[in-house]
Amino acid sequence: MLNKSIIAASITAALLSGAANAAVEVNWWHAMGGTNTERVNKIAADFNALQSDFTINAVYKGNYTETMTAAIAAFRAKKQPHIVQVFEVGTATMMAAKGAVYPVEQVMNDSGVTLNKSDYLPAVISYYQTPEGELLSMPFNSSTxxxxxxxxxxxxxxxxxxxxxxxxxxxxxxxxxxxxxxxxxxxxxxxxxxxxxxxxxxxxxxxxxxxxxxxxxxxxxxxxxxxxxxxxxxxxxxxxxxxxxxxxxxxxxxxxxxxxxxxxxxxxxxxxxxxxxxxxxxxxxxxxxxxxxxxxxxxxIIGGATLWTLRGHDKEDYKGVAEFMKYLSSAEVQAWWHQQTGYVPITTSAYKLSQEQGFYQENPGTDTAIKQLSLNTPTANSRGIRxxxxxxxxxxxxxxxxxxxxxxxxxxxxxxxxxxxxxxxxxxxxxxxx
Amino acid sequence: MQKRVHYNSSYLPYLLVAPQIIITLVFFIWPAMQALYQSFLLEDAFGLSSEFVWFDNFVELYDNPRYLDSFVRTAFFSFAVAGLSMGVALFFAALADRVVKGAQGYRTLLIIPYAVAPVLAGTLWLFLFNPTLGIMTYFLDMVGINWNHKLDSSQAMGLVILAAAWKQISYNFLFFVAAMHSIPKSLIEAAAIDGAGPAHRFRTIIFPLISPTTFFLLVVNIIYAFFDTFGIIHAVTAGGPGNSTEILVYKVFNDGFVGLDLGGSAAQSVILMFIVIGLTVVQFKYIERKVEY
The missing domain is CATH 3.40.190.10 (Periplasmic binding protein-like II)
Incomplete structure (x- = not known):
């Protein structure tokens, strides 16, 4: 199944390569090493194959600390990527950098892409929301x-x-x-x-x-x-x-x-x-x-990382970011990512899809993390740390x-x-x- | 006879030294000035807001027991690395100096570790001594030593000293062999005829005659241990357990690149800069004059 979709993706990509020249490039720096690099690349390739307006370039930048430091250094030199993956302990640093960070909820609203916040698991998104409830970054790989x-x-x-x-x-x-x-x-x-x-x-x-x-x-x-x-x-x-x-x-x-x-x-x-x-x-x-x-x-509470959008690019670019974020959090992509890696699905619909696909029956216990995260409504002590x-x-x-x-x-x-x-x-x- | 060279034009000498000056300015002076300036700032990671705080970053270091501990630790680490690597190198050099057949082969083999990057040297030793998988751990376990440098501070320190010293042996060896070669053969032969054995000759002739090299190497090794061992520490212990192997240069990295505290990190590197300047001054002004042939 996996191979087929890769082949399909590459064929589509080849067919679209003429149009790809005109596509807006969106850079995504991530910290997913090993086999997860391939999985991240597949997500980017699938998205690129799906539409022709934007091209996501997924670049592996080392471990979490290295990726975050690289993005910050790049921002200081005005060469920042559009999207950077930052681990959960870096959240407060990113949040405080108001002039550098473009909250993902705003990115999506400004580009007219819908963000259905109620579908996200509370324990996952509460870690990355402002006290007013605005979602600052897009949960990607969360675990507990x-x-x-x-x-x-x-x-x-x-x-x-x-x-x-x-x-x-x-x-x-x-x-x-x-x-x-x-x-x-x-x-x-x-x-x-x-x-x-x-x-x-x-x-x-x-x-x-x-x-x-x-x-x-x-x-x-x-x-x-x-x-x-x-x-x-x-x-x-x-x-x-x-x-x-x-x-x-x-x-x-x-x-x-x-x-x-x-x-x-x-x-x-x-x-x-x-x-x-x-x-x-x-x-x-x-x-x-x-x-x-x-x-x-x-x-x-969760660990893992989210995707932050950095300011300083053209408006058109952020449309690509918004479209990609939407694709990334779709039930199919999330369910696949969850089943491959053991990271929790970030939305209820991805969780339900995994249930329907029979993943938890075949692999008993793999829903332990998601059960833990959603055991009770998060309190001030269990919402996360900042x-x-x-x-x-x-x-x-x-x-x-x-x-x-x-x-x-x-x-x-x-x-x-x-x-x-x-x-x-x-x-x-x-x-x-x- | 006058030895001075006279230039007819006044700009040629400046032109000739210009490339060197430019390189020094761009790659040494400019970054150093940047660090100096940064060390007076309190700044957020992204550089969006910054405040000039004078010596706050330095005062903070002075008040930080962890930093002061790191100072003492670095001194111990540097002298241990310098002592161990120079001692072993001197021993090898003395042996290699006496080898007649295949001397070139021995020397080449002894020089190889110098080509290994610090981080790789660290990884090699880490594999040997890995508490779960390492072969040395296995042997040590057979003789009743429980090796776990992830928990035992002195074992961790021992391991990074070993790895750092091992890498530097080649360099020291090279200098010692060269120094021994420059000793006139006639001196040693005369001593041998007078009945002095190899050990005696080494102690009374060779060692005093290579003392300028020894002092030069001491300074170079200390500077090496101060700065170039970063990769080894990063690969082997990452400063732990506790902070037991966190030497000054590692702390600069940790605070600056991991902790994103640029001001504090810059202040630390400024202090390190003054230490190197101090060491260099000692080397040029004091030691080179004191060492007599």
Whole structure:
């Protein structure tokens, strides 16, 4: 099916090449490496084949940080692309750059292209809306952390169900280690999973002013007793290998897929990688919640990236941007993207289409992420986070967490230090963007 | 006899030095001035609003314990890299100097690592010592050492020092061999006839005679460790665990390119610029005069 559509696309593209000379070029810088580059290219090629007025040039610019930095440098040199993919922690920086960013809702309205906001999943778009509800950037690849587990290993340890709470995680991990596993659980993108999503999932605040949504004068508050107690629990679990630290990003994937660790908390978007690497039966379940904090989970927050439109091009170009955004968020494209990558579909219609296509029946558990995101109506604590300089703050959090894992600091001291350093960066951001 | 060259026209000498001056101005002085100017600004990432804040960025660094820690760490890292790579290179050079057959072959092999880009050198060592997959980790595990540089700060520091020093050995080796070659054979032969063994000859003749090279290499190696090791750190540890391998130049990158704090990052690079100027002055004014043959 895939091959056919590629062939069809290229034939159409060849037929239209005469007309393509006149097409308006729209540049799209993205950060999708590996097999996802091909998928992004296919989306662009399909769109180009579908109409002849615009040509989308998809360019891979490196990882998220590199892509964002490249786009900002290009903007300063007045050579910016029309569309740039920016990861979720860069949202506050992009939002504050009012003169540089052309809100996607405006782009579409100005070009007369309809944007049906009610079709988008609330947990996805609320991360990228202004307090007034205007959509600033187009969600593209969104995911959320889930609990991946090795079904064979759990069965061997005599565990029938995936753990639902952190207490259960602790006891299941212990059983896994007792049954001969090298490690019980590992976590990837630890700040995102263990602090940001831990807070949202248990409906506690991460920072004041509605996690930064209500003003730049926000202050971090994640040094509360719940977060620190849970981190301390994990630190203590290291003694018998129940918890093993495996790096700041997704490197711990290898520890899960080679069978060392029985459980892994990380993005739902690892579905493709795990499927390709794991030689055991695996499944995904919802993240554990903390029964000492909440009676049940709230909703998780997303990670991943959105597409931002940058100002400084001709009006005609933005028409192309608007048309492309519309195509990109259509149910067919979103459902295909979701099923291929494990990123969540951003609209309800794409989710429904995947259901109709029988994807979730063939691949049980692949709708865990979307269920997590839409479990409850997002609250001020679970809508998302909007802190300036958050890329650096995450860096500080990562460093402090590593000091917990290697025993040089208690969880409480580390989180206090992270919060006080982080607040300095928030004040600096406030000052630079007032 | 007068050695000075006299030019008849007054503009020719200026014309001759012009290309060099222009290159220096465009690629060194201009960016340096830009950094200096930027270090006084508080600016958002896109450059849409900027405010002249005088020395705020510097004061902030002075108040930042993480920056001061990085200073001490960089000093330790630089001396460790310089010491290790020069020590090993000197040892190899002393051995290579005595080899008669196939000397060219040995030398060529020893020079190869210099051609490896820092980031690749880092990746090579990272593969060897990868906590999950690395072959060295596997061997270390057999002798009872649990290797995990992602968690253990001193192991991480050890690994980046090793990788950075390894890459620089070739360069140092080359200079040491050349320096040893320039020592007159008659001196060494005379000492040998007087009954001095190889170790004794090395200590009393060769080592003192190559001391200018050693001092030159010390400065070059420290500058190398300060600046060129960025790729290695980026590939191996990215500054972690904690901040345990975040040296000054890595922090410049991290704050500027990842954190998009251009003012703070520029202030740090200005400080680094003064360190290099200082080191160069020391090298030219002080060390070269003090080292006697």
């Amino acid at each position: 952390p889930v609990l991946w587990y090795n079904q064979d290993a759990l069965a061997k340890a005599g565990v029938t169900d995936a753990p639902k709470t952190w207490d259960e995680v602790s006891s299941v991990s212990k059983k896994l280690v007792d049954s001969g596993m090298k490690c019980g659980i590992a976590v990837g993108w630890q700040s995102w999973g263990l602090i940001e999503n831990y807070s949202a999932w248990n409906n506690i605040e991460l920072g004041t002013k509605q996690n930064g949504y209500a003003g730049l004068d926000t202050e971090l508050t994640f040094n509360n007793k719940h977060v620190t107690a849970n981190l301390q629990r994990l630190a203590d679990m290291q003694k018998d290998g129940s918890f093993t630290y495996g790096g700041r990003r997704g490197e711990s994937l290898a520890m899960f897929t080679n069978g060392d660790c029985g459980m892994w908390i990380n993005s739902s978007a690892y579905y493709g990688s795990i499927k390709g690497q794991a030689k055991f039966k695996f499944a995904q379940a919802m993240m554990p919640y903390d029964s000492t904090v909440a009676s049940g989970p709230q909703n998780s 802190f300036g300089n958050f890329v650096q703050i995450r860096d500080i959090i990562n460093a402090e967490m590593e000091m917990i894992w290697n025993g040089s600091k208690s969880a409480e001291t580390a989180m206090n230090d992270a919060v006080s350093q982080g607040n300095k960066l928030l004040r600096k951001f406030e000052k630079a963007n007032k």
